[in-house]
Amino acid sequence: MPFFSKSPWIIHYDGSSCNGCDIEVLACLTPVYDLERFGVINTGNPKHADIFLITGAINEQNKEVVWQIYNQMPHPKVVVAIGICATSGGIFVDCYNILGGVNKVLPVDIYVPGCAARPEAIIDGVVQSLAVLKEKRIAMVQRTKKLRVKGAVKNVRKSKNG
Amino acid sequence: MKTWIIVCAYILLAPIVGGLLSGIDRKLTARMQGRFGPPVLQPFYDVFKLFEKESMAVNRVQNFYIIFFLISIIFTGALFFSGGDLLLIIFALTLANIFLILGAYSANSPYSSIGALRELMQMMAYEPMVFLVAIGFYIVSGSFAVSDIVKSETIMLPSLPGIFIGFLYILTIKLRKSPFDLSMSHHAHQEIVKGITTEFSGSTLALIEIAHWYENLFLLGFVFLFFVFLSPLGIGIGIAACLLTYFLEILIDNSFARAKWQVVLSSSWVVAGTLGFANVLILQWLKP
Numbered sequence: 001m002p003f004f005s006k007s008p009w010i011i012h013y014d015g016s017s018c019n020g021c022d023i024e025v026l027a028c029l030t031p032v033y034d035l036e037r038f039g040v041i042n043t044g045n046p047k048h049a050d051i052f053l054i055t056g057a058i059n060e061q062n063k064e065v066v067w068q069i070y071n072q073m074p075h076p077k078v079v080v081a082i083g084i085c086a087t088s089g090g091i092f093v094d095c096y097n098i099l100g101g102v103n104k105v106l107p108v109d110i111y112v113p114g115c116a117a118r119p120e121a122i123i124d125g126v127v128q129s130l131a132v133l134k135e136k137r138i139a140m141v142q143r144t145k146k147l148r149v150k151g152a153v154k155n156v157r158k159s160k161n162g
Numbered sequence: 163m164k165t166w167i168i169v170c171a172y173i174l175l176a177p178i179v180g181g182l183l184s185g186i187d188r189k190l191t192a193r194m195q196g197r198f199g200p201p202v203l204q205p206f207y208d209v210f211k212l213f214e215k216e217s218m219a220v221n222r223v224q225n226f227y228i229i230f231f232l233i234s235i236i237f238t239g240a241l242f243f244s245g246g247d248l249l250l251i252i253f254a255l256t257l258a259n260i261f262l263i264l265g266a267y268s269a270n271s272p273y274s275s276i277g278a279l280r281e282l283m284q285m286m287a288y289e290p291m292v293f294l295v296a297i298g299f300y301i302v303s304g305s306f307a308v309s310d311i312v313k314s315e316t317i318m319l320p321s322l323p324g325i326f327i328g329f330l331y332i333l334t335i336k337l338r339k340s341p342f343d344l345s346m347s348h349h350a351h352q353e354i355v356k357g358i359t360t361e362f363s364g365s366t367l368a369l370i371e372i373a374h375w376y377e378n379l380f381l382l383g384f385v386f387l388f389f390v391f392l393s394p395l396g397i398g399i400g401i402a403a404c405l406l407t408y409f410l411e412i413l414i415d416n417s418f419a420r421a422k423w424q425v426v427l428s429s430s431w432v433v434a435g436t437l438g439f440a441n442v443l444i445l446q447w448l449k450p
Contacts, residue, residue: 003214006207031196036188039200039207045356047218047363050211074363075216137214 004050004076004137005130007039011049013069015102016092017056020116021083025053028119028126035123046072051129052106053122057085059097063105070106076136078129080110082122087111165244165309172243172379173236180375181205187348187412194416205371212368220269220361227265228366232373234258239380245309248296255292258377259285262358262370269361277357281345283423287430288332294438298325299387301445308387317391317399324441326388330407331433335426336381338374339415342426348415382408 014022028035029042043049046069058066070079081102084090089100102108109132112125185202192199201207219225238254241247259281266278296306302321303311311318319326335342346357354360359370382404390400421429 003207003211007204007211034192034197034199036192036200037198039204043356045360047361048356048359048367050215074218140216 004133008050009041009043010051012053015056016059021055052079054102055082057089058099078109081108082112083117084113084115087113169240169244176379180379209368215364217364231261235373235376242380248306266358273360277345287427288335291328291332291434298322324437328438341418341421
């Protein structure tokens with residue numbers, strides 16, 4: 001299954017970012033860095049996405065939004081926290097409305113610290129997340145196989161009892 | 163026997179050729195934008211990846227519609243390449259698109275509903291011109307059957323210049339290229355999330371993409387009909403014209419901003435009404 005590493009689609013969500021990291025995420029898609037040469041597409045749709053890029057800390061208002069986007073993404077999926085705010089809350093961590101980093105609401109797989117995170121670091125983070133994506137895909141296949149075996153076992157029991 | 167071989171070749175090879183065309187499209191688009199661009203095989207990677215994703219559907223009927231969309235598109239293409247009736251081909255194409263629209267509507271999401279509405283509006287925009295294409299071919303060759311049109315002694319473009327330009331105009335709508343890509347844009351992160359495909363994911367989205375490859379190939383088949391005449395040279399000119407048309411569409415895609423739906427509808431009707439209709443009138447008038 002080499003295809004995940006060749007076509008990772010991204011959805012980008014701006015938490016309570018200062019817009020610095022967002023600009024850098026978009027800079028990755030411009031002609032200078034051109035993430036699309038690795039097959040990366042910035043989709044605006046969670047249902048098409050494999051990688052969830054979040055910039056900025058999580059606050060009381062967007063925690064449900066983030067959770068909603070995450071739930072709408074089909075498995076396997078990876079969460080990448082971009083910038084120090086998404087990693088730990090950064091300088092905003094003591095604010096009354098800030099919960100902290102993305103890991104307060106979602107299982108984060110890759111952290112890309114920096115203020116703002118440089119495009120090279122973001123690309124590196126995305127490339128590292130591909131390995132995680134691959135692992136998750138393997139785990140997903142094994143899980144479905146187990147379920148199938150369990151179903152088969154149940155049927156055997158049923159026929160024996162009957 | 164020969165038609166069966168052509169139909170089988172279409173069903174087997176169209177996804178490969180269509181995918182390659184789509185990959186070349188993405189590469190050329192990137193180069194026109196000053197980027198390096200993805201590999202030519204990228205559309206295949208995307209589709210294989212989508213098949214590996216978890217299947218997630220709002221309701222079951224949604225996937226049912228999309229499977230029928232793919233089957234009807236393949237059926238339409240098979241009719242075309244077996245030399246069938248142009249009118250029947252147009253009706254089958256309309257039916258296929260209706261399945262896609264029903265699939266988008268059944269999801270009941272505002273984004274896919276707007277996408278479906280816009281797709282319906284686009285169908286309204288291009289249908290008159292498609293019929294004029296069929297009528298034009300009928301007047302020149304005396305038959306609606308593709309197998310008869312291909313056997314033409316001379317190249318048909320000189321008799322159908324207006325209809326050809328009109329067809330190029332609506333081809334931009336059908337190929338989902340930029341000024342007219344209202345219902346679903348190929349470029350990511352544009353046009354009401356992802357328009358008509360917003361609620362489709364995983365293998366269902368892959369099926370839509372494959373159907374699009376089949377559709378692209380047989381739409382280029384229409385362009386082929388304008389140029390082909392009964393000799394190997396005619397076939398060569400036809401294929402060259404198809405490739406040139408595809409390049410032109412990519413160029414248009416990258417040099418125009420998206421139009422409003424009012425502009426799409428009125429301009430395509432104006433083009434069909436003037437260029438297409440005038441062409442048909444003059445043909446009738448000159449006919450002995």
